Amino acid sequence: MHPRTLGPPPPADAIIFGLKELPEDGTPLPHRHIMFGHAFKGQHAGRRLLQRFKAGGGTLYDLEYLVDETGRRVAAFGYWAGYAGAAVSLMAWVAQQRDATCPPVDTYPGRDALLADLGARLDATGAPRPRAIVIGALGRVGTGAADLCEAMDVPVTRWDMAETASGGPFPEILAHDIFLNCIFARPGTPVFVPKSALDQPRQLTVVGDVACDPDSDYNPVPLYDAATSWAAPVLRVHDAPPLDIMAIDNLPSLLPVESSQDYAGQLLASLLTLDTLDQGVWARASETFHSHMTEI
Numbered sequence: 001m002h003p004r005t006l007g008p009p010p011p012a013d014a015i016i017f018g019l020k021e022l023p024e025d026g027t028p029l030p031h032r033h034i035m036f037g038h039a040f041k042g043q044h045a046g047r048r049l050l051q052r053f054k055a056g057g058g059t060l061y062d063l064e065y066l067v068d069e070t071g072r073r074v075a076a077f078g079y080w081a082g083y084a085g086a087a088v089s090l091m092a093w094v095a096q097q098r099d100a101t102c103p104p105v106d107t108y109p110g111r112d113a114l115l116a117d118l119g120a121r122l123d124a125t126g127a128p129r130p131r132a133i134v135i136g137a138l139g140r141v142g143t144g145a146a147d148l149c150e151a152m153d154v155p156v157t158r159w160d161m162a163e164t165a166s167g168g169p170f171p172e173i174l175a176h177d178i179f180l181n182c183i184f185a186r187p188g189t190p191v192f193v194p195k196s197a198l199d200q201p202r203q204l205t206v207v208g209d210v211a212c213d214p215d216s217d218y219n220p221v222p223l224y225d226a227a228t229s230w231a232a233p234v235l236r237v238h239d240a241p242p243l244d245i246m247a248i249d250n251l252p253s254l255l256p257v258e259s260s261q262d263y264a265g266q267l268l269a270s271l272l273t274l275d276t277l278d279q280g281v282w283a284r285a286s287e288t289f290h291s292h293m294t295e296i
Contacts, residue, residue, distance in 0.1 A: 015274065019063070020250070024048065028056030032277070037062045040292050041185055042217035050296045053289075061277075061285040066270055073140075074281055075266035077252040077259055082144025082182050082210055083111075084254035086132070087118055089178050089208030089246045090152060092234045096205055096242055097125040102233040105248075110257055115151055122152060131203075133157040133173055135164060135192060136182030141210055145180045154178075164190055174202035181209045185218040192220045198238040206234075209247040221245070 010016060010031060018035045024045065029052045037060050039046030053060055066074050092102040108114040122129065132149050136142040137158035149156040157176065164170070167190045173179050174197055181192060193207060209221050223237045227249040234244040252259035270281050277283070 021045075021049070027052065029053045029058040030056035032059045032061065034061045034063060036064055038064075038215075040065065040288065041213060042187075043213065043215040045215055047296070050293060054293060054296050059286060060289045061282055062289065063267075065285050065288045066267075066281045067284055068281065074270055075263055076140050077263050078140030079144035080252040080255055080259040080262060082134075082141035082146075082180070083148045084114075084144075084251040085141075085182075085208050085210035085246065085248070086134075086145040086148035086180055087114055087254070088233050088248060088251070089132075089180060089206050090118060090130070090148075090154065091121065092206045092208075092244045092246055093130050093178055094121045094125055096244065097127055101236060101244060102246070104231050105233050105254065106230065107254055107256055111255060114255060118152060129154045130177030130206075131155045131157070132178040132180060133159060133176040134180045134182055135159045135173075136184070136211070139182060139184070142180075142182035145182050145208070145210060149180075164192070168192070169194070174200060174204045177203055178206045178208060179204055181207065181211050181221055183211055183220065185211060185213045185216050185220060187218060189218045189220050191222060193223060195223060198223070198243060202241070202243075205242050205244065207243065207245050209245060210251065212247045212249045212251075214247060 012030065015032045015034060020036060021038060037046060037049055039049045039060065040062065063075065068074055088102065088105055091105065095102045129152070132154050134142045134145045134156055137146055138160040146156050146158055170192055173192055179193065183189065207221055207223070212227055213219050214225050214227060224235050224245050224247060228235055228245065228247045230248065233248060234246050236242060236244050273280055273282065277286070
């Protein structure tokens, strides 16, 4: 890594490897970057990033689009994002039971510590467990979310593409206490909770938008326009009855040990092929990048 304040710029043939987005300073990007760009799903900030690549002539190998021959991602934080996202969503529901909003969250030393803390919070409410619905339940993210719910004895309804193929509306979502959105947004993605739902009779009081694409044209939860944070995990979009949106965009960091070990293990095989960027997962990622650059 070459922060501009700590040394000379990297050589022209450098591959710059990171995770989260670059600072939005508008500078041209002439290098090859491996990172999560969040630029291929209609995000407005993503378009600005691609414009910087166009200006500099560089290439984005987006970690979200490293796929094998069948189109399946070779590495993803998804399971732990779903697991942590479901946990924070349950924390939001717990806070609502005492007419409050979710307090700040922080990292846990491991999964067992998270489960012990969350279980104690749920038990302290004295209320029956809430009912949750997971959409995208067959994917990594949805599997993690459903596993957390099961670990907390939270009844969970699992939906995937077959259950949402009608395009909506989906009154079943409003009949649950918690909705966990775990889908990969793309053109044609239906709206799961429209703004009109705010004033409808509903059991729903927490939306855990684990997918978290508020800046995307394909956002299936168009009730908010910015991610939430560790300091303020939810955004209240309606009162009486409440509806809180949990949309933290770095959820795996809640469980850094499990997330890091899992992701590193998945990604290592691809990193060992960086000397053949014109083949395999890297070639496919480059093709994805260049296909989107035609729109810039």
